[in-house]
Amino acid sequence: MNKHILILILGMMLVTYIPRLLPFLLVVKNKIPKKMNDFLSYIPYTALGALIIPGVFSATPQMTEASLVGISFAIIYGWYRGGIIIPVFGSVLVTYLMFLLL
Amino acid sequence: MYRELHSKEVFTIEKKKNCELKEGIKAGLPIVVGYIPIAMSFGILAKTVGLSMIDSFLFSAIVFAGASQFMALNLLVAGVGAGEIILTTLLVNFRHFLMSASLATKITKDMKKWIPLIAFGVTDESFSVASFKEGNLTKQFIIALQLLSYSAWVLGTVLGYGVGELLPPDITGSMGIALYAMFIAILLPEAKKSKKVLVLAILSGVFNTVFGYVHFLPKGWTMILAIVLSAGIGTYFDNRKEVQVCE
Incomplete structure (x- = not known):
């Protein structure tokens, strides 16, 4: 059982690490065409979009209303004031307070 | 005079390095808050499923990919073989290929040596933070960011396995919002522009x-x-x- 798990972990490590490493080796060695570079420059934005939606709507299944208020805080504060630390810690705090209140 | 100038320059470079390191740690804090409860629930689940402490630790320390680790536990319980679990892991984690490719365009000369390490630390979260760092990406920033995220993930796993429900569910539940709040906070200033x-x-x-x-x-x-x-x-x-x- 233990040996079986170890093989599984090593296998999972390989198939996770190789896709993480390979692009670095390819991109650093070869000069990539401009179009490809443009495409890659959009990846952070579109990745964020897909990471947020639809996951955010089921972030905390046991307290959806509270988490929606928490996320609203992050959106409103982030839009008007910016920054990362305050929106993140604030939304956690607001979610917690809402949970106590609701 | 030359010596004086030289030491001054070294001092400025050192100062900049320290600053980048600090920035990296600061940028990693939201990830820590987000990772700890998830890693702890992974540790708890791993224990429930019957994994040893060492195996659970190795899962987080060697694979370091949240969703696929949970999936592996679920499939293990369902009696699915290792080959199929590994294949599913490849599919689930392949999005990092895109993220690494995008991040690779920002790699500078002095980061090259650290590529194997930086590549290992690519997660949805470290990628998002590193991609939107103000100014150039530096190795001090990204390595501090990744190391902190990694420590939180591994430590959270061990903590969850060893101690179980350390934090009340209201708090861990609230912390579940942290990573989404972070993604949104990263995206908003860009969306505004x-x-x-x-x-x-x-x-x-x-x-x-x-x-x-x-x-x-x-x-x-x-x-x-x-x-x-x-x-x-x-x-x-x-x-x-x-x-x-x-x-």
């Missing part, structure tokens, strides 16, 4: 939702297709603008 970026991000989210709903792709590839498709659309409309300028 460029409407196109906002549209592309929302488009990607809509694609992700619709493809997930229609269920025609294996898990993990829904997100990859959404990211690639909307980035492709962004690139395509870039070119059209350039052509118009030429005419």
